[in-house]
Amino acid sequence: MTTSDSEEDSYDERSALMSSETPPVPSYQPEQSDPDPSAQGPVLRRAKSSERGPGPEPELDEEEELTLKYGAKHVIMLFIPVTLCMVVVVATIKSIGFYTEKTNQRLIYTPFSEDEVSVGRRLLNSFLNSIVMISVIVVMTIFLVMLYKYRCYKFIHGWLILSSLMLLFWFSYLYLGELFKNYNLAMDFPTVGVLIWNFGAVGMICIHWKGPLQLQQAYLIIISALMALVFIKYLPEWSTWVILGAISIYDLVAVLSPKGPLRMLVETAQERNEPIFPALIYSSGMAWMVGMANPAEGERQQSVSGPLSLSLYIFGWCLSLYLMRVSPSLGGVKLGLGDFIFYSVLVGKAAATGGDWNTTLACFVAILIGLCLTLLLLAIFKKALPALPISIAFGLVFYFSTDYLVQPFMDNLATNQYYI
């Protein structure tokens, strides 16, 4: 999907994740005439679609070719950013100890502690945590949809800018600090100041205004990775897995069911014939009040990156939920940033707590397979689909089975020098 011409406001991070193909249709369709816009599905209110106008009735083979549109090429175009994001997260997890250190700090959204003795109690707490988290998400999403419905665009814009500001500056500052500490390098404030200022400012320009496509994509990948790292650090272990599962179910419901908030968002945007998200992905600001009023337990000195900023951030991420869809568009497929984040959380958590590389790789492969299947479904159904459920389901299955079945098996084989 080309993002340039039809974008009045370049806030559309989602579209930035799109293929940078200039011709809107991939070249393996030999006699490609104007693609039939009705085959594009209900999503994508780019101004471009109006240029094309109603196409001619597709003949049978054109229809088949259009189905093939979201084929191998698009799958690969999505693989690359997803893989990059996961690689960044796994590399960080494996090398920088900070993100896997045990911490007593928790997000306000996961108030139940997991330091319980009995398995049952711990399981119960993780379920309760995930219920709290999902309710927060539901509330935020509905709030977002309401804001959008009542056209409070300025509010949304401001919120969005604040949260991407925080992400680009604050979290990257912390990340840089941990990176230097890890490799025992000296760094001075002026240089760090220049680095962070440049990184953040150019990021804001690229994401919220205009910038080269690859840079925009790179920034979005980095942002998703940073977010995923934050989650990996601050979500307790069992809660993470339960939350991942719960979010996938929520995604399924929110996008597909007729009353789902995300679906309403899409439909409202289509009715108004405007891009779904005028710069709406992350948010902060509001959550700060809530976070301050009820500090998480076990807050310590480390609160530099503590619950405060995290609660700030979490709301932003809630909004990124709207992005958790795979949707067809002219010339490409779009994948939401929320998806990137959760895929990376899954793989990162597997890397942090799983046995060894076997588990990590298995989860990685599982997610990619899930993504392929999702895109296949997208090609068949041609409307916005939730991208999380299939991949996360595979990921979870692979994680638990590899960790508990395959891993000991391989270890035993190696110990006994038995090669298969």
Add this chain to the structure above:
Amino acid sequence: MNLERVSNEEKLGLCRKYYLGGFAFLPFLWLVNVVWFFQEAFIKPAYTEQLQIKAYVKWSGLGLAIWVAVLTTWITIYQHYRAQWGEVGDYLSFTIPLGIP
């Protein structure tokens, strides 16, 4: 955004804004300007605005070179003399490595 699909005036405007923005201590912006508009300025066949775009790209490149020189000098000085500067060195430091320098 894709430069292919933008009009020449817009390209010029964009290049100019990136150039001006770089003065806010943003050499990275100048770098992006140079890389992004390099093809437009030097490789594409001539068009009306190309001369100005070329000028902006050149000046961005110059500004970038100056910044790189300054930063490199400062970083070298800092890394070399940090331990000797005692208190000032610590004050300036974002992270202090452990162990004996």
